[in-house]
Amino acid sequence: MPVPVSIMWFRQDLRVKDNPALNAACDLGKIIPVYIADTFVPEKRLPGSVTKWWLHQSLNSLNDRLNGHLQVFSGDPAELIPELMTRFDVQHIFWNRLYEPWHVARDKKLKQALKDDGKTVKSFNGSLLWEPWDIENKSGSPYKVFTPFYRKGCLQAAEPRFPQAPVARITYADVDNAGTSIDELGLMPDIQWFDGIEKMWTPGEDGAADRLATFIDEAAANYKTDRDIPAVQGTSLLSPHLHAGEISPNQIWYAIKDAFGNSDDKNIDTYLSELGWREFAHHLIYHFPDFPDKNFNEKFDKFPWRRSQKDLEAWQKGRTGIPIVDAGMRELWHTGYMHNRVRMITGSFLVKNLLTDWREGEAWFWDCLADADGANNTAGWQWVAGSGADAAPYFRVFNPVLQGEKFDKQGEYVRTWCPELKKLPNKYIHKPWEADKATLKQAGIVLGEQYPEPLVDLKASRQRALDAFNEIKG
Structure with missing residues (x-):
């Protein structure tokens, strides 16, 4: 009797150990490991720049573990999966579940269509x-x-x-490579801007x-x-x-x-x-399928957000004149990561001191973060904006100076990412605008030249945020 052959569809489960779908597929018989660069997702949920860099390395790592047997494709899985099952003449497919609303809806339809065609489909919780x-x-x-x-x-x-214990042995079906190469997915950027990211991380x-x-x-x-x-x-x-x-x-x-x-x-x-x-x-x-894009608290649908491209770009580039904020944004750009405490500080500054819609910050993090997870990223931004489930109250406005002085007492973090401030004494490292001219001169700083003047007055912008919130309290 022939050994059953299954497609093992890898998604956000790029590992061999403790992979429930892989274990089940291997228990049944031979496998054809498949990865599909999913073009079905909403355009703004396509992988960001850093995620694509990471994915390239991670797929290569997985392929090595699979002894070069990973079959790689690009397209809509709802179309590709039935085609591949016919092409490879297989009756079984295994995958681990995803939970974003667009994936849930697509996977349900795909699973039903495959079952209607007499295929065996099994999905698992692997994440x-x-x-x-x-x-x-x-x-x-x-x-x-x-x-x-x-x-x-x-x-x-x-x-x-x-x-689960790793599978004792993976047996691969003998099939011709029907897909593309990992390199041909075009995940790696044309310009080598990822030096700092590459030094910090080992994907896989x-x-x-x-x-x-x-x-x-x-x-x-x-x-x-x-x-x-x-x-x-x-x-x-x-x-x-x-x-x-x-x-x-x-x-x-x-x-x-x-x-x-x-x-x-x-x-x-x-x-x-x-x-x-x-x-x-x-x-x-x-x-709550609307959670990634809409305010969980509908009162915020009427919030009077400001639209300032200049302010947004200053925040993105780490040029706000607020050291702990700028340090965080530069860390993000250089490493694809930002410390969680600083995420809260930079997020609060954007949505409250600058009155910028949280979705602008979420989109920037989506593009820049190595851990740009749809659920976590949205939950974090809606939390700091005050619009989410169990969110921080909107009137809780992080004071970035006090936050810096409390959690970066010696200014080590700021000096690492804002080296132009490294000669400032600790007293002024988180508020250089309060330093006298002699201190600034000794540190080699002219505000507005070596380092920007504050984009906003912290006290006044805090009050502006509170006034804006009062408009929607209702």
Whole structure:
């Protein structure tokens, strides 16, 4: 009797270990591993510049693990998958689920069409600790507030599945290469602007495993305090690997628990709750399909946003004259990453001090972040804007000077990314406009030349934001 052959459709699960769909496909018989550069997604949800760079490296890493057997295509999977099943003469297909509304709608139709054609289709949860539909409040509705979602919903539900052991052996079907090459997908930029990104990251399953091991060994035990200090490597830096699916949240969850036990350590509890926030973001995007593009709080539909291309570009380029903001934006441009505390500061400055629509910031992060995840990115921006589920109140306006002085006390972070300010004394490193001329001269700075003057007055722009919010309180 012939051995069954299946298509294993890789998506945002670019790994071999703890890959439920891959395990199931291999258990059945031989596989044809397929990756499709998906052109079906909405145009503004196509991969951003940094995501494409990362994807190129990650696909090469996966292909190496698959001994060069990855079949690569570009197009609409709803059209390509049926064609490939006919071309390869296979009856079975396996994939891991995605949760963005456009993927959910497309996958449901595709699955039904394939089943109607007599094919066997099986999908799995390979990217979340809990399925969005399994976590609901007492009334049977989706949660809209994070703490009860995580504490009463997730932690009171069944334990996340334990990571699956890697398949003992992958047997590949003998088929002609029907696709294109990874290089021909055109993911790599024409201009080599990614030097800093390349130095910081190692995309792929091995890079993800190394990051996790480093975090456990060097940072997890002090996570609760160090995670807020941008000059210290106090976070896991696993978010880009999670986004690409080079590691599963289940692998992280149980690796942390194995390393530290089921103790009540606040550092570990805080870190695991950050994985919980990722779950909450996917919970929201699944249950509320408009969440990526529309204000969760409809009152903000009437918010009087300003439109200033000059202000937006100054923010994007790290030329606002507010050091902690500029440092964060430059870190983002250079590394494809921004420290989470600084994300909140830069986000608050854009939507509140500059009164710029949060969607402008979300779009810029989407293009520049290595961890540009549709659910997380939207949830973060709607949180800081005050328009989201369980959002920070709009009247909570981060003071970037006080934030800098609290979390970057010696100015190490600012001096790293704004080197023109490095000679300023700590007293003025977060507010150079308050330094006297002699101090500025000694530091080699003329405001408006070496470093810009503040784009806005912080106190006045805060009040402007509060006045704008009062217009929609209703």
